[in-house]
Amino acid sequence: MPEAVANIGVVGLAVMGSNLARNLASREGNTVAVFNRSPERTRTLVTEHPEAGFVAAESYDEFVASLATPRTAIIMVQAGRGTDAVISELVSRFEPGDIIVDGGNANFHDTIRREGEISPTGIHFVGTGISGGEEGALNGPSIMPGGTAESYETLGPILETIAARAPEDGAPCVTHVGTDGAGHFVKMVHNGIEYADMQLIAEAYDLIRQGTGKSPAEIADIFAEWNTGELESYLIEITAEVLRQVDADTGAPLVDVILDSAGAKGTGAWTVQNALDLGVPVSGIAEAVFARSLSSQRAQREAAASLPGPDGGWVVADADAFIEDVRQALYASKIIAYSQGFDEIIAGAAQFGWDVKKGDIARIWRAGCIIRARFLNRIADAYAEDPELVALVVAPYFRDAVAGAQQAWRRVVVAAAQAGIPAPAFASSLAYYDGLRAERLPAALVQGQRDFFGAHTYQRVDKPGVFHTLWSGDRSEIETTPSSH
Numbered sequence: 103m104p105e106a107v108a109n110i111g112v113v114g115l116a117v118m119g120s121n122l123a124r125n126l127a128s129r130e131g132n133t134v135a136v137f138n139r140s141p142e143r144t145r146t147l148v149t150e151h152p153e154a155g156f157v158a159a160e161s162y163d164e165f166v167a168s169l170a171t172p173r174t175a176i177i178m179v180q181a182g183r184g185t186d187a188v189i190s191e192l193v194s195r196f197e198p199g200d201i202i203v204d205g206g207n208a209n210f211h212d213t214i215r216r217e218g219e220i221s222p223t224g225i226h227f228v229g230t231g232i233s234g235g236e237e238g239a240l241n242g243p244s245i246m247p248g249g250t251a252e253s254y255e256t257l258g259p260i261l262e263t264i265a266a267r268a269p270e271d272g273a274p275c276v277t278h279v280g281t282d283g284a285g286h287f288v289k290m291v292h293n294g295i296e297y298a299d300m301q302l303i304a305e306a307y308d309l310i311r312q313g314t315g316k317s318p319a320e321i322a323d324i325f326a327e328w329n330t331g332e333l334e335s336y337l338i339e340i341t342a343e344v345l346r347q348v349d350a351d352t353g354a355p356l357v358d359v360i361l362d363s364a365g366a367k368g369t370g371a372w373t374v375q376n377a378l379d380l381g382v383p384v385s386g387i388a389e390a391v392f393a394r395s396l397s398s399q400r401a402q403r404e405a406a407a408s409l410p411g412p413d414g415g416w417v418v419a420d421a422d423a424f425i426e427d428v429r430q431a432l433y434a435s436k437i438i439a440y441s442q443g444f445d446e447i448i449a450g451a452a453q454f455g456w457d458v459k460k461g462d463i464a465r466i467w468r469a470g471c472i473i474r475a476r477f478l479n480r481i482a483d484a485y486a487e488d489p490e491l492v493a494l495v496v497a498p499y500f501r502d503a504v505a506g507a508q509q510a511w512r513r514v515v516v517a518a519a520q521a522g523i524p525a526p527a528f529a530s531s532l533a534y535y536d537g538l539r540a541e542r543l544p545a546a547l548v549q550g551q552r553d554f555f556g557a558h559t560y561q562r563v564d565k566p567g568v569f570h571t572l573w574s575g576d577r578s579e580i581e582t583t584p585s586s587h
């Protein structure tokens with residue numbers, strides 16, 4: 103059996119796992135044990151990267167024996183049953199104080215369940231969000247570990263050696279997010295915000311393409327220009343790259359030969375499902391998820407193609423002015439998407455008993471992760487200024503930013519509607535903003551309707567209490583107790 107020399111181990115050596123293992127091995131002070139169910143992968147990794155000094159194991163017994171205590175192993179396998187299989191192999195060999203880390207995109211409910219099942223053994227189970235894709239895993243991801251504070255005493259310093267560094271201050275993009283499933287919950291919300299961000303960028307591209315007739319390469323230049331200002335971010339940067347790409351086979355812009363049917367592995371849907379359960383309106387994120395679903399409804403789209411409506415030929419009068427309007431609408435809608443995402447983090451923390459520091463989350467998202475963006479510094483500043491901020495959008499910086507953009511935002515939503523171009527994320531974000539700031543909402547009428555058909559009762563603006571109108575009687579109002587159904 104090998105000597106217990108490794109301070110960290112990785113199980114699952116597909117690209118993400120291999121890259122994470124290489125990243126760990128490249129950092130001072132780490133000796134990395136590696137194991138993969140099919141040993142060929144392990145041998146390939148060790149052969150291709152002798153400089154890593156991996157401690158290769160071809161069985162779980164060898165892998166566990168090569169770990170120094172407290173044994174710490176990161177599982178990097180496809181979320182789901184595969185994770186449970188690896189967990190049970192490690193739990194049967196680990197001892198109290200050892201640490202099992204799940205680095206996959208697991209559902210946080212599974213992580214809470216797993217942590218509850220494992221913690222009585224004295225072994226720590228840590229669900230960890232790892233963002234940044236294969237490149238991030240190799241060169242520096244943003245890392246969102248949950249689990250016990252005790253486990254973070256060992257795990258944190260190791261993760262800090264591999265995390266991305268924020269450009270502003272060099273701080274490692276990792277923090278102990280909160281207990282049990284908090285890490286995977288925050289990673290889930292990160293992905294939901296990612297969906298919204300991507301959808302907003304796609305709508306901005308579509309509006310400019312259709313409204314000005316500019317080519318993908320010309321629009322790439324516009325995004326590259328935007329990336330030098332407040333919209334600076336990884337997603338804006340890669341959008342310019344994707345739009346510049348020319349298809350080798352046809353010579354056409356690649357974006358024009360890609361089938362317009364978006365996939366999704368599920369984390370965006372989880373964000374919306376949990377937001378519904380938590381009662382948090384994440385309209386921008388939801389519209390982004392639904393836009394992906396709509397895009398893949400091929401039969402419906404073919405059947406609906408002949409439905410009446412504006413069908414192209416739309417040209418804006420002043421292309422430069424419209425492009426600037428779209429830029430402002432994109433920034434305002436992005437602020438709403440992040441504001442809604444942080445609302446869900448606040449609600450999740452309250453529901454599940456986590457002490458999540460919103461400012462810390464914004465800070466560890468400044469580099470390494472897919473939604474990394476300059477304006478995350480502004481979010482961190484806002485929460486530093488007021489940790490109990492009720493909504494990001496009312497923080498002075500964001501209030502002023504949206505105030506300056508909202509006329510452009512409205513012009514873009516109107517133009518899209520009149521041109522018959524779908525802009526669900528732009529439009530729902532504006533509706534959310536107007537809903538949030540409205541003095542009176544038509545929810546009053548909804549309450550009246552509910553009381554009419556279901557005696558669900560209502561409150562009044564002019565006096566405390568709960569009331570019901572006797573709709574089927576003399577329509578007098580009675581004071582009552584809150585409806586139980």
Ligand code: 6PG
Pocket residue numbers: 207232233234235293296365366367368369370471472
């Ligand atoms: C990240 C990404 C990643 C995401 C995949 C698939 O943070 O590195 O969010 O975790 O799961 O990119 O995302 P889809 O849900 O769009 O398939």
